[in-house]
Amino acid sequence: MKTKLLKHEAREKIEEFFSRKDFKPEEVRKIKRLAMKFKIELKGKKKxxxxxxLSRLKGxxxxxxxxxxxxxGECGYKNRFRTDR
Ligand SMILES: [Zn+2]
Structure with a gap:
């Protein structure tokens, strides 16, 4: 059997993904699924x-x-986030 993706590897993948300048909605979907599978919280990355x-938020x-x-900027949806502190 091939090596399973470990939690820290999944986390690295997620970090790397969100450090990118741009991403596609379907990729976000995949990353969200990955995060869910490993019970990794996206926290600030949700912003x-x-x-x-699911497109990159730049509005x-x-x-x-x-x-x-x-x-x-894509669909006009107003995303509300709680301000930290
Ligand atoms: Zn949108």
Missing amino acids: LFCKKC KTRVGKSHKTVEC
């Missing part, structure tokens, strides 16, 4: 892609008191 269309950002809203 890097649109919740709806208008509005910061509120408790939330930050980033409007997706």
Whole structure:
């Protein structure tokens, strides 16, 4: 049997993926599946892609008191994130 992907390897893969400048929605889907399989939390990385269309998030950002809203440049979906601290 081929060597199984270990949790730390999966984590490395995820880190590497999100350090990229751009990524495709289907790749995000794969990475999310990988993270789920290994129960790895994406945490701050969730802010890097649109919740709806999974494309790289690079839209208008509005910061509120408790939330930050980033409007997706692709589909226009407003992604809300809790502001850290
Ligand atoms: Zn979107």
